[in-house]
Amino acid sequence: PGGGNLNTGIMFVGEGPGFEEDKQSRPFVGRSGQFLTNAMQKVGIDRSQVYITNVVKCRPPDNRDPLPGELTACNEYLDGQVALINPRIIVTLGRFSMRKWFPEGSITRLHGQVKNIGHGRIAVAMFHPAAALRNPQWAVEFEKDFQILPRLIERAKRANEAAARGETLVIADAATD
Numbered sequence: 154p155g156g157g158n159l160n161t162g163i164m165f166v167g168e169g170p171g172f173e174e175d176k177q178s179r180p181f182v183g184r185s186g187q188f189l190t191n192a193m194q195k196v197g198i199d200r201s202q203v204y205i206t207n208v209v210k211c212r213p214p215d216n217r218d219p220l221p222g223e224l225t226a227c228n229e230y231l232d233g234q235v236a237l238i239n240p241r242i243i244v245t246l247g248r249f250s251m252r253k254w255f256p257e258g259s260i261t262r263l264h265g266q267v268k269n270i271g272h273g274r275i276a277v278a279m280f281h282p283a284a285a286l287r288n289p290q291w292a293v294e295f296e297k298d299f300q301i302l303p304r305l306i307e308r309a310k311r312a313n314e315a316a317a318r319g320e321t322l323v324i325a326d327a328a329t330d
């Protein structure tokens with residue numbers, strides 16, 4: 154279903170398990186995972202601090218795109234994970250994950266954008282690491298987009314502190330709604 158820190162404020166949501174992930178029952182442990190882990194490290198995020206999952210929980214045969222019925226079937230599990238982990242920040246990796254919280258627009262236009270999604274949560278759209286591995290221009294954009302995360306994490310911490318005082322602080326001031 155996913156893996157990582159259950160007490161985290163930040164959740165990454167990819168597409169679906171690939172060959173390695175299927176074998177090991179852990180998300181993002183293949184080449185894309187290595188690229189993702191490196192991008193996190195470059196902005197000071199240790200992978201052990203975050204939770205990582207996918208929109209579909211079973212490997213689509215031959216790595217094909219998830220089908221609409223598969224996305225629908227897995228949606229309640231993803232909703233359950235979000236409700237249980239209750240992250241402040243959801244980072245969507247790739248267009249299938251982006252579509253859940255950004256129903257309109259292409260990833261080439263939306264990547265790097267932040268959106269308030271209710272419950273004191275934001276979603277941030279990012280390219281899929283596999284797409285970044287295929288396209289050097291997207292790799293540059295992918296790493297650039299990651300640079301907004303430390304600021305959002307800092308804001309999320311302040312939002313938690315405000316909540317403890319009974320106040321509300323919006324995490325993303327430049328958010329699109």
Ligand code: URA
Pocket residue numbers: 167168169170171174179180181182183185186206207283
């Ligand atoms: N690609 C994904 O979308 N998810 C994984 O877990 C691995 C590769």
